[in-house]
Amino acid sequence: MVHLKINNNEVEVEEGTTLIHAARAMGIEVPTLCYWEGVRPMNSCMLCVMRDSNTGLLHPSCSTVAQEGMDIETDSGDVCEARKDVLELTISEHVGDCEAPCTHTCPASMNIPVMMRQIYEGDLDGAAYTVTNGLVFPGTLGYVCPAPCQSPCRRKSYDQTMEIKLLHREVSEKALIDNPELLDCPEDTGKKVAIIGGGLCGMSSAWVLRKKGHACTVFEKEAKAGGKVRALTEEELPKGVLDAEIDFIERLGVKFECGTEINGNGDLEAILSEYDSVIVACKGVAKPGGKIFEAKEHKLDVRAVGNGKTTGLWVDKYLKSVEIKPEPKLFDSKYGKLDKKNLSKLLENKTALDIPTIEGDLVDARVEAGRCLHCDCRKRVSCGLRKWASDYGAEKKKYFASETPDVRILGSGNVILEPGKCIRCGLCVAIAEKHGEDIGLTFANRGFDMEIRVPFDHSFDDALKKSAAECVEACPTAAIAFRNVEDVQSCHTTTLIKLTR
Incomplete structure (x- = not known):
């Protein structure tokens, strides 16, 4: 057995136990981005560092084995500052929206992109739940709302803005009143x-x-x-x-x-x-x-x-006798205004759809909803980078990358990769290797140009035949994801939803 201190508590662990396991066994929350049970330690994110006060050195806790006599600090000032620096360096080159621009500008905070996808998939009952949670009066606001959410729509600079107001009105007319589940x-x-x-x-x-x-x-x-x-x-x-x-x-x-x-x-x-x-x-x-x-x-x-x-x-x-205070401010990554080059790249992965003909106030709802670019993140609730950046108060503009990745969505099948969101943790590469994939994933290039690739120009679906689900679950930023699966949050629940035609 090995004897050490963790946060001034005497601890006894078996030989070979890593610091992260020793700390978590005590109920201590340890932040990680590149750690995944069952996969070898990657040592790439360095977010899990802890300090040995005997030496003053910081150690990656996911790979450092507990040694006799260590005096470990898991959340001292030095440790927290180091973690914050790691996060600020990481987000300096992170390219992606946590929330869609339309959601940001909706005064009622409706999850507009989820409504779009539910309509497109023909799930009007699901869309009714979303618009009611968001707007309470989706039909009434479908007439009287000035639709500030439509102004920042990225499609506006390409063809025309999404008809959000007409869509939630149509959902209300077709699915709201006769939906008993909404009365639960x-x-x-x-x-x-x-x-x-x-x-x-x-x-x-x-x-x-x-x-x-x-x-x-x-x-x-x-x-x-x-x-x-x-x-x-x-x-x-x-x-x-x-x-x-x-x-x-x-x-x-x-x-x-x-x-x-x-x-x-x-x-x-x-x-x-x-x-x-x-x-x-x-x-x-x-x-x-x-x-x-x-x-x-x-x-x-x-x-x-x-x-x-x-x-x-x-x-x-x-x-409920709960303290009333403002909700904690979440880290919020934003693309910002896209130039024509990056907007075109965002559109490359989107099925080409004609602009629907609007006759009076009628919209071909599924065709119109299908024009949505899915600007929001597929892990807007469970993203590890967002959680830890929020918890540690990381500043988006503390550091500036000399070059940030272009906006790209790779993959034409069920599995997609957004390189701009990738933090190059290597988990997907290791998980594919663990599952014995014939093709798998690999690192390409070196230094700042390094990125995840599929060897020999195969598709992501071919590369991850056995390991896709675990790769998607493990990815801390939704850089690798299923096209039609995402987590969403209403004012009542957080759930994983699958959108499948």
């Missing part, structure tokens, strides 16, 4: 929330909270809920669209008390005594504080929905 809610929590103000903002808060299992009642002074969009003309917004979506929220279990104006301390005190929390989604009723929260209406209807959703999530935390 968790078991009631026993908590009651009053929402004062029945505009899109207040109703969005109610939708989020009901989906969390809380009982919700919306108080609206007018005869019908809807707020300012209720005043729009039939041409601007058919009333049947708004009414159907409000009816859907009622079927979810939200109660509406219309024609009920809440004024003065007396009305408010009565509500405060009956409900566990109150959301004020209109002006002049009460200031936020204690169990009163404010959901700000906005002249931009989609922004009002986003504000309502955010307030709903805050109140859910309050009801």
Whole structure:
């Protein structure tokens, strides 16, 4: 047995145990990008380094065997700074979008690219789930939203922007109202929330909270809920669209008390005594504080929905006695504006599709959705580089590579490779070797020009007949991926989805 210290704790391990295994056995989280169980240590990312205070040296813990008398620090200041430097050097030449430009500019944070792929694959029920999670009122916003998400669409500089607004409207009309799965809610929590103000903002808060299992009642002074969009003309917004979506929220279990104006301390005190929390989604009723929260209406209807959703999530935390604080800021890699050369390369791997003919407000939905370039990452939730860069506060612009890789997507089959996202960890090469692939993968070139290649110009599908699934799972950045598999996150769940025609 070998005796050593890890973070000032006396530890005894078997001979041959690596530092990473010794630390993880103690419950210590050790960051890695190039380490994978069952594969020889690659020693390429150096993110797992630990410091031996006896010598002052940093060691890659994935390959360093524990030695008698070591005094190991796993998260001291020196160790964390070294890891941060590693991450900042790595991301300086990382080329790829974590989130698509359209998602960045949607005030309600809808996962637009996933909606596109679900429509293209003919999964309207899945698309209905996505647009409802994102917009709450996808049909109404399909008429009144100014569609800020369409402005940064990369297709705009090639042919024309994606018709996102018309697509989520069409999904709403075809699949939303008759989709019973969208009415599923968790078991009631026993908590009651009053929402004062029945505009899109207040109703969005109610939708989020009901989906969390809380009982919700919306108080609206007018005869019908809807707020300012209720005043729009039939041409601007058919009333049947708004009414159907409000009816859907009622079927979810939200109660509406219309024609009920809440004024003065007396009305408010009565509500405060009956409900566990109150959301004020209109002006002049009460200031936020204690169990009163404010959901700000906005002249931009989609922004009002986003504000309502955010307030709903805050109140859910309050009801669960969870500290209310801003969500941690995630590292967010961006392509930025692509020049014609790189845009053309991004389009090379995309099936050529004609621009659909738009007659009035009708869109050939699957053809239009098929034009989406899949700008977002296939591991936007589980990407190792994103996680550790976020945790260590790595700065994207700390270092600048003299040359960054071009935007490319290689592979015409089920397995694809994006060289700009590859950190050259070597895991896919080693995993293919472990599985005894006839072709496998290899490193080509040297130094900064080194990249992963398939030997002899074979396809990735041919190269990874046995090991593709493990290579995709192990890849820390989704540089190597299945074309139609990705992880996605809604406000309720994180799941792996497979999009297959």
